[in-house]
Amino acid sequence: MYRSQRLGLKYLTASTVMFGAMVAFGLLSSIYYIWPGFLLNVFNFNTAKIVHIDGLVIWLLMGFLGAIYWFLPQELECEVEGIALAEILFWVFCAAVAVVVAVLIFVQYGAASESSMWFINQGRKYVEAPRWAALGIVAVMGVFAYNVIGTAVKARKTTGILTVLIFDLVPLVVLYLDAFPEIRNMSQDLFWWWWLVHLWVEATWEVLIGCIMAWTLIHLVSASRRVVESWLYVEVAMVLGTGILGLGHHYFFIGTPRYWFAIGGFFSALEPLPLLGMVVHAVYDAGSNHLRAANRPAFYWTLAEAFGNFIGGGVWGFMMTLPQINLYSHGTQWTASHGHFAFWGAYGCGVIAVLYLALEKSRGYDGLDSRAWRWSFALLNIGMLGMVGALLVAGMDQAFYERAIGGSTWGAFLAMEGRPWFVEGMWTRSAFGLLFACGYATLVYDLLTARRPEAAVTESMAAAGS
Amino acid sequence: MTPAAMLATAILLGAFVAAAGAYGLLYCAARISDRKMLRTGGYVSYMGLCLITLALVAFTPLHVGWKVFVVASCLIYLMIPPVTWRYLTRLHREERIR
Numbered sequence: 001m002y003r004s005q006r007l008g009l010k011y012l013t014a015s016t017v018m019f020g021a022m023v024a025f026g027l028l029s030s031i032y033y034i035w036p037g038f039l040l041n042v043f044n045f046n047t048a049k050i051v052h053i054d055g056l057v058i059w060l061l062m063g064f065l066g067a068i069y070w071f072l073p074q075e076l077e078c079e080v081e082g083i084a085l086a087e088i089l090f091w092v093f094c095a096a097v098a099v100v101v102a103v104l105i106f107v108q109y110g111a112a113s114e115s116s117m118w119f120i121n122q123g124r125k126y127v128e129a130p131r132w133a134a135l136g137i138v139a140v141m142g143v144f145a146y147n148v149i150g151t152a153v154k155a156r157k158t159t160g161i162l163t164v165l166i167f168d169l170v171p172l173v174v175l176y177l178d179a180f181p182e183i184r185n186m187s188q189d190l191f192w193w194w195w196l197v198h199l200w201v202e203a204t205w206e207v208l209i210g211c212i213m214a215w216t217l218i219h220l221v222s223a224s225r226r227v228v229e230s231w232l233y234v235e236v237a238m239v240l241g242t243g244i245l246g247l248g249h250h251y252f253f254i255g256t257p258r259y260w261f262a263i264g265g266f267f268s269a270l271e272p273l274p275l276l277g278m279v280v281h282a283v284y285d286a287g288s289n290h291l292r293a294a295n296r297p298a299f300y301w302t303l304a305e306a307f308g309n310f311i312g313g314g315v316w317g318f319m320m321t322l323p324q325i326n327l328y329s330h331g332t333q334w335t336a337s338h339g340h341f342a343f344w345g346a347y348g349c350g351v352i353a354v355l356y357l358a359l360e361k362s363r364g365y366d367g368l369d370s371r372a373w374r375w376s377f378a379l380l381n382i383g384m385l386g387m388v389g390a391l392l393v394a395g396m397d398q399a400f401y402e403r404a405i406g407g408s409t410w411g412a413f414l415a416m417e418g419r420p421w422f423v424e425g426m427w428t429r430s431a432f433g434l435l436f437a438c439g440y441a442t443l444v445y446d447l448l449t450a451r452r453p454e455a456a457v458t459e460s461m462a463a464a465g466s
Numbered sequence: 467m468t469p470a471a472m473l474a475t476a477i478l479l480g481a482f483v484a485a486a487g488a489y490g491l492l493y494c495a496a497r498i499s500d501r502k503m504l505r506t507g508g509y510v511s512y513m514g515l516c517l518i519t520l521a522l523v524a525f526t527p528l529h530v531g532w533k534v535f536v537v538a539s540c541l542i543y544l545m546i547p548p549v550t551w552r553y554l555t556r557l558h559r560e561e562r563i564r
Binding site for chain 2: 224226227230231234262265266269272273276277279280281283284287288310311314315316318319320321322324325328329396399400401404405
């Protein structure tokens with residue numbers, strides 16, 4: 001095994017730990033909606049939510065880095081350039097994440113001063129990490145870009161997937177710099193902030209996961225490189241074609257010119273089209289393999305990625321993307337429902353598929369199968385469906401009564417907190433969140449004890465015999 | 467737009483993409499397994515998509531531009547599964563020949 005692959009495994013392990021932290025803080029955050037006075041002035045809702053959402057960004061980012069450090073040396077058949085530096089930065093990254101979480105838990109917030117921004121919280125939604133840690137992320141991404149490009153130069157070779165990845169590294173690194181400026185005009189601030197949040201998530205990350213899933217298909221079902229690369233080009237063109245100007249759906253009602261209604265609505269309404277193409281591709285591949293693969297967990301998580309992306313991003317997104325609907329749905333639990341589903345489908349399932357693929361190869365197995373992965377697959381997906389269903393009902397209730405009828409007043413907001421559908425929605429979300437957490441625990445158990453298929457068959461035969 | 471119309475429109479828009487997805491899924495499943503029931507299911511899903519489009523055009527307060535967009539999308543969704551399927555089949559055939 002290459003050193004880079006060992007580093008990839010470390011990143012994937014760290015990613016799994018962060019996944020757990022994200023789930024734990026998500027569960028905690030859900031409790032505040034049931035008991036609004038929960039941990040008041042001890043550990044407020046806003047901090048729990050920060051750790052939950054930033055935990056999501058970090059677990060996925062670590063998962064992507066782990067996947068690429070895993071696949072890259074196989075792709076170029078040589079060790080990754082600058083691997084020693086990458087190994088050092090992995091530990092720096094982990095230590096920085098631990099310190100930031102500790103500061104967010106124990107210090108939480110400070111005075112409105114430069115020092116608070118440097119050492120406690122930068123204050124920008126979803127990228128709240130203090131400035132020193134944000135600089136650390138820039139360093140990690142810079143070294144990662146050097147690793148990828150340097151290795152291609154060293155190997156004097158590139159492939160279609162790698163070329164797409166290298167082009168994607170530029171916006172991946174550059175857009176993160178948008179986390180730093182202090183803009184006092186709120187409209188201007190939001191205008192640029194969405195470049196970071198949307199263009200990372202709905203453009204550069206989509207391309208990144210496209211490259212990762214392309215490698216996954218090559219290693220998982222021995223898909224033809226030429227087929228996978230041709231399809232990757234088509235998908236990347238379509239995703240970028242719709243996703244870049246789809247940014248406009250975040251520009252409704254934030255003080256931007258009116259033409260963003262048409263641009264944002266039109267391009268984001270086009271976003272389900274490439275997602276449907278991905279579903280067709282997934283069904284084609286699944287059919288070609290008769291729904292069989294040696295590594296069944298990785299195969300099923302790959303399928304879940306295609307369908308989850310379509311439903312979470314496409315169906316849930318299209319419901320609320322046109323400006324007339326978005327006026328009422330924006331910022332309600334409806335948005336949270338879409339966010340949960342889309343992130344899970346587009347990225348979460350993909351990272352778990354890579355986890356299983358790397359696990360199989362690192363343990364020298366030829367395939368993986370167990371009862372535990374089926375349980376974790378079912379619990380995680382049912383838990384997610386239950387959560388997004390509950391959030392959708394609560395969010396529609398909010399959009400209807402609080403926004404459309406109540407006119408978004410403070411009184412309407414308070415009245416909403418007691419409405420039965422909203423309250424029941426919050427309880428249901430927490431219950432399914434607990435189920436999701438059980439799925440996570442089962443996933444970790446399976447990752448620690450995963451076996452090759454024949455071992456699982458032998459054990460089940462022995463159990464049947466006894 | 468009344469509150470009830472807002473909610474109905476949103477649900478119809480979600481159902482619109484869901485029906486397109488069901489059509490794509492069943493179309494491909496029918497091509498793989500050659501089962502008549504799946505093929506019929508695909509056609510029924512697309513008919514559902516057309517009915518949802520009709521409801522969006524006739525009964526919702528969306529601006530006319532969005533209604534034209536929805537109708538155009540309905541036609542494009544009809545083509546995506548067969549065109550994608552043909553493209554994938556051709557790619558795989560060429561790859562086998564190579």
